[in-house]
Amino acid sequence: MAEGLHAKWVAVYVQTPEHLRLPDSERDRVEHTLRLAEQLGAETVTLRGARVSQEILSYARTRNVTKIVVGKPLRSRLKELVFGSVVDDLVKGSGEIDVYVITGETAAGRPLVPRVFRRTSPWSAYGKGLGVVALATGISVATVPYLSQSNMPMVYLLGVLLVAALWGRGPAVLASVLSVLSYDFFFVEPHLTLTVSDPRELVTFAVLLVTALVTGTLTVMIREQADAARQGEQRTAALYAMSRELLTYHRVANLASVAARHIQQLSNSHVAVLLPDVEGHLTLQTGEETAFVMDAKDAGVAQWVLDHGQRAGLGTETLPDAGALYLPLAASRGVIGVLAVRPDQPRRFLAPDQMHLLEAFANQVAAAVERVLLAEDAQRAQLTIETERTRNAVLSAVSHDLRTPLATIVGATSSLLEESGGIDPKGRKGLLQAAHDEAIRLDRLVNNLLSMTRVEAGALAVEKEWLPLEEVVGASLVRVEDRLGRRVVSTELPADSGLVLLDGVLIEQVLINLLDNAIKYTPADSPIDLSAEVTKDTLNVEVADRGPGIPPGDLERIFDKFYRAAAAGAPGVGLGLSICRGIVEAHGGRMWAENRPGGGAVFRFALPMTGGPPRPEAVLAEPRHAS
Amino acid sequence: MPTQEKEPTPSQQSAAVLIVDDEAPIRRFLRTTLTAQGFRVFEASTGREAIAEASARTPDLIVLDLGLPDLNGLEVTRQLRAWTSAPIIVLSARNQEQDKVAALDLGADDYVTKPFGVGELLARIRVALRHMARSNGDVGEAIFSCGDLRVDLARRTVFVAEREIHLTPIEYKLLTVLVRHAGKVLTHRQLLQEVWGPHHTEDAHYVRIYVRQLRNKLEPNPAHPRFLITELGVGYRLRTNEDRQTA
Numbered sequence: 042m043a044e045g046l047h048a049k050w051v052a053v054y055v056q057t058p059e060h061l062r063l064p065d066s067e068r069d070r071v072e073h074t075l076r077l078a079e080q081l082g083a084e085t086v087t088l089r090g091a092r093v094s095q096e097i098l099s100y101a102r103t104r105n106v107t108k109i110v111v112g113k114p115l116r117s118r119l120k121e122l123v124f125g126s127v128v129d130d131l132v133k134g135s136g137e138i139d140v141y142v143i144t145g146e147t148a149a150g151r152p153l154v155p156r157v158f159r160r161t162s163p164w165s166a167y168g169k170g171l172g173v174v175a176l177a178t179g180i181s182v183a184t185v186p187y188l189s190q191s192n193m194p195m196v197y198l199l200g201v202l203l204v205a206a207l208w209g210r211g212p213a214v215l216a217s218v219l220s221v222l223s224y225d226f227f228f229v230e231p232h233l234t235l236t237v238s239d240p241r242e243l244v245t246f247a248v249l250l251v252t253a254l255v256t257g258t259l260t261v262m263i264r265e266q267a268d269a270a271r272q273g274e275q276r277t278a279a280l281y282a283m284s285r286e287l288l289t290y291h292r293v294a295n296l297a298s299v300a301a302r303h304i305q306q307l308s309n310s311h312v313a314v315l316l317p318d319v320e321g322h323l324t325l326q327t328g329e330e331t332a333f334v335m336d337a338k339d340a341g342v343a344q345w346v347l348d349h350g351q352r353a354g355l356g357t358e359t360l361p362d363a364g365a366l367y368l369p370l371a372a373s374r375g376v377i378g379v380l381a382v383r384p385d386q387p388r389r390f391l392a393p394d395q396m397h398l399l400e401a402f403a404n405q406v407a408a409a410v411e412r413v414l415l416a417e418d419a420q421r422a423q424l425t426i427e428t429e430r431t432r433n434a435v436l437s438a439v440s441h442d443l444r445t446p447l448a449t450i451v452g453a454t455s456s457l458l459e460e461s462g463g464i465d466p467k468g469r470k471g472l473l474q475a476a477h478d479e480a481i482r483l484d485r486l487v488n489n490l491l492s493m494t495r496v497e498a499g500a501l502a503v504e505k506e507w508l509p510l511e512e513v514v515g516a517s518l519v520r521v522e523d524r525l526g527r528r529v530v531s532t533e534l535p536a537d538s539g540l541v542l543l544d545g546v547l548i549e550q551v552l553i554n555l556l557d558n559a560i561k562y563t564p565a566d567s568p569i570d571l572s573a574e575v576t577k578d579t580l581n582v583e584v585a586d587r588g589p590g591i592p593p594g595d596l597e598r599i600f601d602k603f604y605r606a607a608a609a610g611a612p613g614v615g616l617g618l619s620i621c622r623g624i625v626e627a628h629g630g631r632m633w634a635e636n637r638p639g640g641g642a643v644f645r646f647a648l649p650m651t652g653g654p655p656r657p658e659a660v661l662a663e664p665r666h667a668s
Numbered sequence: 669m670p671t672q673e674k675e676p677t678p679s680q681q682s683a684a685v686l687i688v689d690d691e692a693p694i695r696r697f698l699r700t701t702l703t704a705q706g707f708r709v710f711e712a713s714t715g716r717e718a719i720a721e722a723s724a725r726t727p728d729l730i731v732l733d734l735g736l737p738d739l740n741g742l743e744v745t746r747q748l749r750a751w752t753s754a755p756i757i758v759l760s761a762r763n764q765e766q767d768k769v770a771a772l773d774l775g776a777d778d779y780v781t782k783p784f785g786v787g788e789l790l791a792r793i794r795v796a797l798r799h800m801a802r803s804n805g806d807v808g809e810a811i812f813s814c815g816d817l818r819v820d821l822a823r824r825t826v827f828v829a830e831r832e833i834h835l836t837p838i839e840y841k842l843l844t845v846l847v848r849h850a851g852k853v854l855t856h857r858q859l860l861q862e863v864w865g866p867h868h869t870e871d872a873h874y875v876r877i878y879v880r881q882l883r884n885k886l887e888p889n890p891a892h893p894r895f896l897i898t899e900l901g902v903g904y905r906l907r908t909n910e911d912r913q914t915a
Contacts, residue, residue, distance in 0.1 A: 484783050491763075507873055509880045511891040516898040518891070532891040540873065546765055546901040571891075 051104065053097060074360070094130035101138055110141045170204040170212030174219040178227055185228075193228050194220075194249045198256065205257035206264060213257030221250045276398050279307050280405060287409035296413060297326035300380070300406045301333075307402075308395065309385045314370070314406065315343050316378040323347060323379060333381065336364070343367050343379045350376040355384070356396065368400060370407035377411055434603050438615070442486055446479035453479075489616040492550065493602065496623030503547060503627050507540035510573055510580070516545070517552035518571075524560055533572035541580050542650050547624045554617040555584040555644050563588030563641070580650055585643035590636045599634060621646070683797060684708040686727035688718040688744070689759065690737050698731065701786050715739025719747055722754070729796060731789075732776070733759045734767055742770050749775035755796035757789070765901030772855045772902070779853065779902075791910055795851035812847045814909055817886060817895050819847050826886070833885050838863065842878050843886075846896070846906040855903040879904060 052074075101109060111128055132140050177200035181193045197220035205213035225235055229242050237243060283303035290296050297314035304312040313333035315323040323343050325333060335343070342354045346367040354363035365383035369376045380403045453476040457469060464472070495501050511534050518530060552571070559569045567587040574581050591599060598604050602619045618634075621644075625632040630648035637643045685707045687698045692713075699709045710725050712718040715736045722730060730748065734741030745756055755777040760768050768779045777799070778792045810822040816829040821844065826833045835843065845862045846854065856872040864874060879898075883890040897905045 480783065507876075509876055511880065511883070512876065512898045513900065514891045515883075515893045516900045519893065519897055530892065532889065534891050540876070546763075549900045 051106070053100060092130075094134060097131060098134050098138075106138060108139045108141060109135065110143060166208035166212045167215055169208055170216040171219065173200045173204050174216050174223055176200065177220065178223045181224075182227060190228055193224055194245065194252075197221075197224055197249065198253055201253040201257050202260055205260035209264070210258065210261045213261060214254065217250055217253035217257055220253055221246050224249060276307070276401075279303060280398075280401055283402065284405045284409070287405065290409075291413060291416065293326055293410060293413050296406065296409050300402070300409075304380075304382065304399070304402050308382065308399065311365075311383040311385075313381045314378060314410070315347075315381060316410070317347060326378075333383065335381070339363055339365060339367075339381070343381060346379045347376055352396075352400070354381075366396075366399070368403040370403055370410060372407045372411035374411070377407060377414065380406055431603065438603050439490070443483070446483040446486075449479040450476045450483075489620060492620045493616050493623070496620055496627070501547065501624065501627045503544045503624075505542050505544055505628070507542055508545050509539075510534055510541045510575070513541075513543070513545050513548050514552060514571060514573070517549045517556065520549070520553050521556045521560070524557065526560075527566050528560065528569055530556070530569045530571055533570065535573065535575055539575065541575065541648075542652070543580070543628060543648055544624075547627070548648075551621045551624050551646065552582075552584070554621050558617055558644070559584060559586040559588070559642075562586070567641075575650070578650055580648045581645065582648075583643050583645040585637055585641060587637075587639075587641040590640060591634055591642045593636070596634050596636075600632070618644075682706075682708065683728040684710065684725060685793070686710045686712060686718065686721055686725060686730045688712045688715070688721075688730065688736070689733040690714065690735075691733075694733075694759075698789075701790075705790065715741070715744040718744055722748055722752060726752070727754055728800070729793060730754055730756045731759065731793075732756055734764065734771065735761070742767065742774060745771050745774045745776050753800075755800050757792050757796060759784075768902050769855050769857075772853065773857055777852060791851070794910070795908065799849065799852060812850060814850070814895055814907055819843060821847065828886055828888075835882070835885065838878060839882050839885070842875075842882060846904065850906045851908040851910065853899055853903050853905045859904065875904075 097109065100106075109131065111131060128140075128142055132142075174197070177196050181188075181196050184192075184196075201213055201216045201220055204216040222235065225237065225242075225246060226233060229245075230238050237246075283300065286299050286303070287296055290299060293314075293316060300314055301312040304310065311333045313335075314326045316326050318324050323340065325335070339354075342360050342363040345360065346353045346369050350369045350371055351359065352366065352368045353359035354365055354367040355361060356366050365381050368380045368382070370378040370380055380399075382399060453472040456464070457472055460469075511532075514532060514534065518532070556569065556571075563569075563586045570583075570585040572583055572585075595604075599615075600618050600622045601615075603615045604619075622632045625646045625648065628648050630646055632644070632646040635643050635645065685702055687695050687702075687709060688711075689695050689698070690713050695711050695713070699711065702709050710721055710727060712721045715738045718730070718732065718736075721727075732741055732744060736744065739747075741758065741760075745758070748754075748756065756771075756775065758768065758771045758776045758779040759782055760771075760779055761782055771779065777796045780789050780792055810820065812819040812821065818827040820826075824840065826835060826840070826843065841863050842859065845859060856875045857869045859875045860869045860871060863878075864871075868874060879896060880890070883893055883896055886895060887893045895907055897907055899905055
């Protein structure tokens with residue numbers, strides 16, 4: 042309402058002397074209600090005074106309040122005590138202030154207390170009890186010639202015991218009373234009347250009745266204890282089953298659905314796990330299998346549970362008119378979330394033992410969720426450390442690799458500038474050559490860094506064209522020609538590979554990097570094999586060398602940025618391969634490395650080929666002609 | 669880059685080169701190098717200055733950086749081509765293939781990617797000047813040779829290692845265009861225009877397919893060409909003996 046009017050609102054509680062006489066639970070409830078109001082955006086005020094309506098009105102005037110909303114007192118004792126018949130007084134004295142009277146909490150909103158006295162046995166059980174008494178009477182009548190009269194109550198007692206053991210307390214009580222009556226009717230003088238001639242028989246009746254009731258009750262108690270033990274065992278088993286299953290998952294969402302499933306089976310309820318997100322707002326964690334819907338009020342209750350670490354909602358003393366029960370997930374580092382349970386049949390579910398059981402489940406879930414959260418924290422910390430380490434590696438690699446060539450260039454050129462005839466022409470040429478080579482290396486490094494940046498930023502514009510494969514291979518071989526030295530690069534391309542769909546400039550760079558890599562990491566005279574094959578929908582290319590190969594543990598890591606194989610003493614920052622992979626992946630392909638049978642490394646990449654290349658029929662239909 | 673410098677040809681002795689670059693160190697090193705090679709050198713640091721200098725000095729060749737502070741290098745090329753046919757060699761950064769192609773299609777003669785060796789630049793300059801001289805009336809050589817490859821334009825015969833190669837008319841036409849511009853890069857569009865005529869300038873795959881056929885006939889290993897070089901993203905270049913030395 043306040044939101045609808047865009048107004049500020051104040052929740053007021055007037056503490057009258059009666060307040061002190063309220064039971065603790067009711068006082069708590071007032072506190073909780075006020076706190077909830079606070080969470081819902083209200084300012085809360087507690088006033089002290091004997092006359093509720095007067096206090097409210099004078100406070101309202103000091104604050105320029107325009108509207109007063111008051112709950113209509115129903116049978117609620119709290120409302121009676123807090124407001125009494127204040128509504129009338131309030132309306133009379135309000136003057137210019139509007140007073141809204143709304144329906145307050147209804148009886149359904151009161152804490153639901155399980156009924157202690159309930160008929161637990163079906164009517165048929167009473168019928169059976171009746172039958173057993175009849176049977177006992179029959180047996181007694183049949184055995185009159187053989188037994189003394191004092192044996193008869195024993196037969197009835199046996200029947201009562203049987204009824205108690207089989208059908209419970211009610212039928213047992215019925216059977217006890219009936220037994221006394223039957224005994225009186227059939228076996229006590231005068232027969233076939235309920236009158237008793239000998240007053241001593243009354244003692245027999247009393248003893249029979251008490252004995253029947255006591256044995257019946259004891260039997261029922263034993264049975265109930267056995268039932269409780271069995272139930273307890275079942276619950277323990279259910280708890281254990283859930284705990285065990287929780288252990289097998291490592292994601293909070295999985296935990297939430299496991300918990301939901303187990304608790305649902307046990308209590309016929311909808312269950313959800315709520316965890317705070319980064320901003321502290323509770324969010325549902327459960328998968329799609331539970332349709333757990335929360336309205337704003339429920340969300341408020343859940344938030345309260347998270348903040349206070351106490352259970353609330355349906356079946357508790359706090360905010361009991363919520364649609365569901367909210368239990369805190371209390372872990373070693375505080376409340377980490379909320380377990381929400383919305384029973385299908387609220388009355389049957391809210392027995393105290395059920396509540397305890399749910400709390401036990403909540404504790405298990407809390408422990409499991411905390412375990413996962415801690416693991417995630419540890420992982421995040423690890424990731425941060427690794428990111429930091431990578432960043433440092435990048436900085437040191439880049440600065441080292443930029444400085445080394447610069448040092449040579451500056452050194453060589455300055456010594457040439459400052460020399461006064463001491464360097465012979467050969468030495469001079471050597472210095473110049475060194476400066477030149479280092480400058481070229483620097484250029485390559487800068488290019489790699491730029492390419493890497495573009496790959497990283499996803500800024501690679503892949504412009505695919507249908508090209509003859511040997512054109513790309515040829516162009517890259519020409520580009521590395523002067524670095525090959527004595528090496529032989531043997532190429533094995535399909536005889537008529539047709540056209541392949543790729544970005545020539547980028548794939549040329551991949552091939553150049555792979556060839557450069559082979560040149561760098563293998564002996565000066567070892568051969569390099571470049572081969573390719575085209576299948577229906579894939580182009581497979583491989584560059585293989587006969588060098589030392591790659592340590593098996595490094596096969597994947599060599600594609601990491603700034604990673605350089607441990608054994609390699611070769612210069613470079615370790616960007617070449619990750620650029621290659623970036624380019625190949627930007628083509629929708631994949632790239633990997635293997636060790637070659639017989640020694641050496643092989644780098645393979647596969648690019649998807651879709652559609653057919655253009656066939657310029659008209660041009661190809663040229664007549665053969667010897668020129 | 670170590671280069672085996674040839675004796676400058678007489679026409680080069682007095683050739684005037686206009687260097688257009690906004691970076692003073694680059695202008696300085698180009699001036700030093702080109703002066704030492706016998707060229708007369710003028711400089712400009714902006715596009716407008718370049719156009720003014722070009723009309724005032726009428727240089728025989730222009731070395732033009734594409735990244736100028738005022739006018740786009742492409743725009744400078746367009747304006748220069750409106751009135752001068754002096755060869756233009758473009759200086760560009762890597763990853764600028766589209767700019768290179770645009771400059772070449774606008775009439776630039778060749779390009780060099782920064783950073784470049786002087787040998788490479790001088791080779792491009794020589795090819796451009798030679799080509800210029802030829803189109804001004806000098807009779808080109810009737811026989812082109814590069815390594816094992818020999819093309820006799822008068823007799824219309826092609827030999828690789830003394831073995832005669834038979835070409836289809838289009839393959840031969842393509843080869844003669846490349847020979848006529850030997851040493852110079854030709855874009856797909858330029859090749860299409862010269863071989864197939866002005867109506868096929870978008871069909872780049874024609875060129876690719878014929879270049880491949882030509883390579884299959886001329887190159888010992890088409891996947892590692894020695895004569896017909898692909899400049900990916902730009903076009904093709906037929907190597908000259910001089911290129912083979914400086915590469």
